[in-house]
Amino acid sequence: MKIIFLLAAAVLIWWIVRTLRGSSVSAPKPGIKNVVSCEYCDLHIPEDEAFKQNGHSYCCREHAQKDSN
């Protein structure tokens, strides 16, 4: 019966090591996109997808127009 316990322990250790390595690989990468918030509805969007007007950032063209009115 001892061999079964050793095998179970080995599998458990392998699983823990695999889980720890997996979590370190999926950690946030440096150089992640800069996020800005819409001046009108406060929605958070990546800066390169934001609609820019008069130095302000908006989630869409409609909100940029509504805020300027």
Ligand SMILES: [Zn+2]
């Ligand atoms: Zn918006």
